Amino acid sequence: MRPAKKQFDRKKTLSRLLKYLYHTYPVRFVLIFIGIILTSIGSLAASVFMAQIIDNVIYAGIETGFDSVKGTLITLLVSLGSIYLIAILASLAYQQMLCTVTQGFLYQMRTDMFKKMEKLPISYFDRNAHGDIMSTYTNDVDAVRQLISQSLPGIIQTLFTVTILFGVMLYYSIWLAIAVLFAVFFIFSVTKRVGGGSAKYFIKQQKSVAECEAFIEEMMNGQKVVKVFCHEEKSKADFEVLNENLNHNAYKANAYANMLGPIIHNIGNVLYVIVAIIGVVLVVNGAPNFSLRGFGTADDVVFTMIPAGNMGVALTMGIAITFLGMSRQFANSFNQISMQINSVVMALAGADRIFELLDQKEEEDQGYVTLVNCNIDENGNIIETDKHTGHWAWKHPHGDGTLTYTELKGDIRFFDVNFGYYPDKIVLHDVSIYAKPGQKIAFVGATGAGKTTITNLINRFYDIQDGKIRYDGINIEKIKKSDLRRSIGIVLQDTNLFTGTVKDNIRYGKLDATDEEIYQAAKIANAYDFITRLPEGFDTMLTGNGSQLSQGQRQLISIARCAIADAPVMILDEATSSIDTRTEALVSKGMDGLMHGRTVFVIAHRLSTVQNSNAIMVLDHGRIIERGDHDVLIQEKGTYYQLYTGAFELE
Ligand SMILES: Nc1ncnc2c1ncn2[C@@H]1O[C@H](COP(=O)(O)OP(=O)(O)OP(=O)(O)O)[C@@H](O)[C@H]1O
Numbered sequence: 001m002r003p004a005k006k007q008f009d010r011k012k013t014l015s016r017l018l019k020y021l022y023h024t025y026p027v028r029f030v031l032i033f034i035g036i037i038l039t040s041i042g043s044l045a046a047s048v049f050m051a052q053i054i055d056n057v058i059y060a061g062i063e064t065g066f067d068s069v070k071g072t073l074i075t076l077l078v079s080l081g082s083i084y085l086i087a088i089l090a091s092l093a094y095q096q097m098l099c100t101v102t103q104g105f106l107y108q109m110r111t112d113m114f115k116k117m118e119k120l121p122i123s124y125f126d127r128n129a130h131g132d133i134m135s136t137y138t139n140d141v142d143a144v145r146q147l148i149s150q151s152l153p154g155i156i157q158t159l160f161t162v163t164i165l166f167g168v169m170l171y172y173s174i175w176l177a178i179a180v181l182f183a184v185f186f187i188f189s190v191t192k193r194v195g196g197g198s199a200k201y202f203i204k205q206q207k208s209v210a211e212c213e214a215f216i217e218e219m220m221n222g223q224k225v226v227k228v229f230c231h232e233e234k235s236k237a238d239f240e241v242l243n244e245n246l247n248h249n250a251y252k253a254n255a256y257a258n259m260l261g262p263i264i265h266n267i268g269n270v271l272y273v274i275v276a277i278i279g280v281v282l283v284v285n286g287a288p289n290f291s292l293r294g295f296g297t298a299d300d301v302v303f304t305m306i307p308a309g310n311m312g313v314a315l316t317m318g319i320a321i322t323f324l325g326m327s328r329q330f331a332n333s334f335n336q337i338s339m340q341i342n343s344v345v346m347a348l349a350g351a352d353r354i355f356e357l358l359d360q361k362e363e364e365d366q367g368y369v370t371l372v373n374c375n376i377d378e379n380g381n382i383i384e385t386d387k388h389t390g391h392w393a394w395k396h397p398h399g400d401g402t403l404t405y406t407e408l409k410g411d412i413r414f415f416d417v418n419f420g421y422y423p424d425k426i427v428l429h430d431v432s433i434y435a436k437p438g439q440k441i442a443f444v445g446a447t448g449a450g451k452t453t454i455t456n457l458i459n460r461f462y463d464i465q466d467g468k469i470r471y472d473g474i475n476i477e478k479i480k481k482s483d484l485r486r487s488i489g490i491v492l493q494d495t496n497l498f499t500g501t502v503k504d505n506i507r508y509g510k511l512d513a514t515d516e517e518i519y520q521a522a523k524i525a526n527a528y529d530f531i532t533r534l535p536e537g538f539d540t541m542l543t544g545n546g547s548q549l550s551q552g553q554r555q556l557i558s559i560a561r562c563a564i565a566d567a568p569v570m571i572l573d574e575a576t577s578s579i580d581t582r583t584e585a586l587v588s589k590g591m592d593g594l595m596h597g598r599t600v601f602v603i604a605h606r607l608s609t610v611q612n613s614n615a616i617m618v619l620d621h622g623r624i625i626e627r628g629d630h631d632v633l634i635q636e637k638g639t640y641y642q643l644y645t646g647a648f649e650l651e
């Protein structure tokens, strides 16, 4: 889990979350609110009716005979029943709606997050560990689910209940209400102190869980390395530290949380006793009672029915008993809120991380030059068309309203390009490259020299600080990124295969490819033979980045995936590094056929692969130190010559 920012504004996060929720389901949001309120009214009805039944039915019945109060009793019971019925229906309805809203909201949130993620620049993934981003989708979304489906409705219901309860109390007796108010004050201060401690540790606990998970995952992936270096004991010890940390934080979090319940419960008990004492004093001694109903002593009304319309002024037995019930309900309500506090804190921390992801700056694209299908007539005029013609052109709108078309050829030029992943650490210095359509340009150089970095700039994974890159004469910053990338086929240095069949993986390069095209691409990549020997041939399922294949086989599939894309520019970054020399020669031959009319950038450690290139760039610490074809570089007897002869000796 990404650590929460040190300070985040919980109120702001909560209000943003509620707004988000409201915008997703405006009508249901309001209906749920009404449902919660009706449900809490139902939960209060019993207490309020209790006073009426004791005073107006039981005591009145004792005085005047039960026949005379039968009507009142029936009216009261029917009213109570009706309120309960409404409350049950409201509760059922709102719970159902809540289910729809919660799940729908989470669905929406995940969609928004994923949509956002697909628009983020590559540099975002450089800065954030993948496990952390992942945990936003799992842990953080789940924390928000708990908040929306349980904590928030519970808290709203409780807050509403206690407000009404307090109003009823004031209505019946100000003395008793004041006693309750004191208890509330106590409960608040205790909750704040203890709850704050537990919230702090709950957040720490979440972080420790994530660290443990990340460690376990890493150890599982690296199990072979652990065994090779006999580091089982060390990894056990490392895990022990993380596990102890988790244990400590979880213990603290729960110890604090478990303290809160009993404390509040006992404050509730004390409150119960205080209310009982005050009640007895007021009722038995006929002491003056102040209430919103008026002022009076118990003597006025004790054991008599309060006549309708009478400004009933005293505390009756019925009210005193009801008060006891209400004070219990009051304390229980606070108890419930206190139990939700941790999940609220955790959910808001999670929501904050989700919003942080949603607020990330997207990959900018000011490109307006697009790639279109075209026909080229005998005079060389380019005519745009909707049909797939196999010919492409850059459509370039100009400021004066005119349009020009430039045929897509694959001419790529770098002019004095400077670039660094971080502004203060320049990786490429004054790089100039001229690659004409149909040329094969090779980059060689030591590890970390900047070979992959150059290819990252061609398709604008990163933007350059200084200099210019032109594609068919157009500054690549003017080209719409998706169109630019569509016109470039890449075999990345790190092979990445997706879960799916071999066929699906090759088809990834061209979604509407026919089976025949897939077989053809596999043949070019020299992958056809081994694929047909797989248990289910092209339909063999690949999982876990193709872990059931050899490294070289994975590379061959990714070469086939690139070949099928049929792009005018191809970049092969160490595409054949794990492939044996014989297969490499075959792939190379296949690729040479494919390369006809294309611009190809190759990065290879084996110099035999790059020998037939039109130009070889020797890179050293981000600078091109030699350039020329194989023969020229050999004659120059520089770095390339040394590498070449050195490699020869090695072989
Ligand atoms: N995502 C990144 N963020 C920051 N620095 C990076 C990043 N990728 C590469 N670098 C740095 O840029 C420099 C050039 O790296 P690059 O990957 O281009 O090397 P390379 O020539 O492809 O090496 P190799 O032969 O090992 O693939 C290195 O110093 C590396 O540390």
Ligand SMILES: [Mg+2]
Pocket: 451, 452, 453, 493, 573
């Ligand atoms: Mg590289």
